[in-house]
Amino acid sequence: MRTYIKLFLSTLYISAFTLGGGIAIVPLIKRKFVDELHYINEREMIDFIAIAQSSPGAMAVNLSFLAGYKKAGVRGALCATFGTVLPPFVIISIISIFYQSFRDNEIVRRAMAGAAPAVAGVIAVSVFDIGRSVLGVAGDRKLSVVTALSAFALSFFFSVNVVYIILACVILGVISAFAGKKL
Amino acid sequence: MMWELYFAFLRIGAFSIGGGYASFPLIKHIIVDTNKWLSNSEFTDILTISQMTPGPIALNAATFVGVKHFGQAGAAAATLGFITVPLIVVSIFTYVYFKYNATDMLKRIFTVVRPAVLGLIAAACASLVVLAVWGDSHTANYRAVLLFALSIISVWKLKVSPIAAILLCAVIGIFLYK
Numbered sequence: 001m002r003t004y005i006k007l008f009l010s011t012l013y014i015s016a017f018t019l020g021g022g023i024a025i026v027p028l029i030k031r032k033f034v035d036e037l038h039y040i041n042e043r044e045m046i047d048f049i050a051i052a053q054s055s056p057g058a059m060a061v062n063l064s065f066l067a068g069y070k071k072a073g074v075r076g077a078l079c080a081t082f083g084t085v086l087p088p089f090v091i092i093s094i095i096s097i098f099y100q101s102f103r104d105n106e107i108v109r110r111a112m113a114g115a116a117p118a119v120a121g122v123i124a125v126s127v128f129d130i131g132r133s134v135l136g137v138a139g140d141r142k143l144s145v146v147t148a149l150s151a152f153a154l155s156f157f158f159s160v161n162v163v164y165i166i167l168a169c170v171i172l173g174v175i176s177a178f179a180g181k182k183l
Numbered sequence: 184m185m186w187e188l189y190f191a192f193l194r195i196g197a198f199s200i201g202g203g204y205a206s207f208p209l210i211k212h213i214i215v216d217t218n219k220w221l222s223n224s225e226f227t228d229i230l231t232i233s234q235m236t237p238g239p240i241a242l243n244a245a246t247f248v249g250v251k252h253f254g255q256a257g258a259a260a261a262t263l264g265f266i267t268v269p270l271i272v273v274s275i276f277t278y279v280y281f282k283y284n285a286t287d288m289l290k291r292i293f294t295v296v297r298p299a300v301l302g303l304i305a306a307a308c309a310s311l312v313v314l315a316v317w318g319d320s321h322t323a324n325y326r327a328v329l330l331f332a333l334s335i336i337s338v339w340k341l342k343v344s345p346i347a348a349i350l351l352c353a354v355i356g357i358f359l360y361k
Contacts, residue, residue: 017346018237023307027338027345043297047284050296051276053303056200057269058239065273069281077277081270088238089262092246093255095232099247103231107357112235114356115349117327120311121334122345127305134301144298151302156309161201169299173292180291 003072004079010037011064011083016091018060019112020119025060027126029067039071042133053162060084185253185260191218192245192264199241210244220248241265326359 014028026049033039040048045067052062061084068080095102102108135144147169154160191213199206207230215226229247233240245265249258283289315327330352337343337351 013346016237017349019349020311021233021239023304024311026304031345046297046300047280047293049304050293050300051273051280053201053300055269055272055276056198057196057266057273058199058241060239061242061266062269062273065270066277069277077274081266085242085262085266088236088242089246089258091236091238092232092243093250093258095236096247096250099228099232102235103228108235110357110360111353112356113360114326114330115353116311117315117331118334118349118352120308120315121331121352122338122348123304123308123311124331124335125338125345127301127308128339130301130304134297147295148298148302148305151299152306152309153302155303155306161205162303163201165299165303166296169295170292173295174288176295177288177291180287 004075006037007039007068007071007076008079008083011068011080012086013083015060015064015084016087019115022059023123024119025063027122029063030126030129033067040067042130044070046130046134050166054166185257187218188220188249188253188257189260189264191220192241192261193267195241195245196265197268206241210241214244214248220252326356330355330359 010032014025014032018025018028026045030042030045034042034045048063048066048070049059051066052059055062061081064080064084065077069077072079131148134148135141151165151169154165155162195206195210195213198209211226214220215223221229229244230240232247233243236243242262242265245261246258249256249261251257253260280289284293312331315331316323318324333355334348334352337348338345343351
């Protein structure tokens, strides 16, 4: 029971502070679930990000579900998901009452302008951490660097949908598995 | 009517693939054009508010539309609608991942996928940097550069939690921006 409550409160806390959406949740999940609670390791987190991005819906919901499942099965997954969904539900329910004044609030606007580069900076730190663990493992490091740079270029310069990029990697992985067996 | 709301967001959830911004046109089509639950300007408002509040944009929109037309129950229906299909799909992927992750095939696949994920996170980060530092203008915003550097140093070197670093920069932003 304690694990379920812990999962719920952890994702509740993360979700309440995930500004920026999508990938912005990665540094927060890493800090809480990998570094603090040790519910998942960094490699699993990277795998979960791939799965979450390949699935429809919101990154935060999918990633919480996976992390919750790893720690405490289906019930854990549901507790983690509920924790993620609740903050936007409550916050928007409240703000919808006075959303016009909130939208035009100068203090909120300035705070968000300050938070935006910080969100990018916090993700940048995660990029270094994840880079160290992905490119640091034994294996074909050159191939990994080429894959990472290709994925970066396709997404950043050519705005290719994330799903296609991951799908292409899955196909390459399948091919390499079959090729590996024959050799 | 509540069912319509549920199924509208079920559709949105099912077809939002590849990140928040990719699903904007679909959300707009279903919410504004087809069902007329929000006006164009209300839709723009909810996008703006989503950027000022935590949580995924689609969930913020779901709550906003639900509350406006059917109160809290509507917000719950829209939220549940949005997560229905994603949770089914993720459950299937989760099952496959944990059942087969010791197999050679899945190991090979993730050996290729992991560096790609690194590249994709770096790309998302780069987009956010460009948006925060340059925005719509051609000159770099030195305040954004300062806060970007401050957040990196505080999380990386001083081991401050990411949330604390973001909140700190938000507070500094109140005084720094005009």
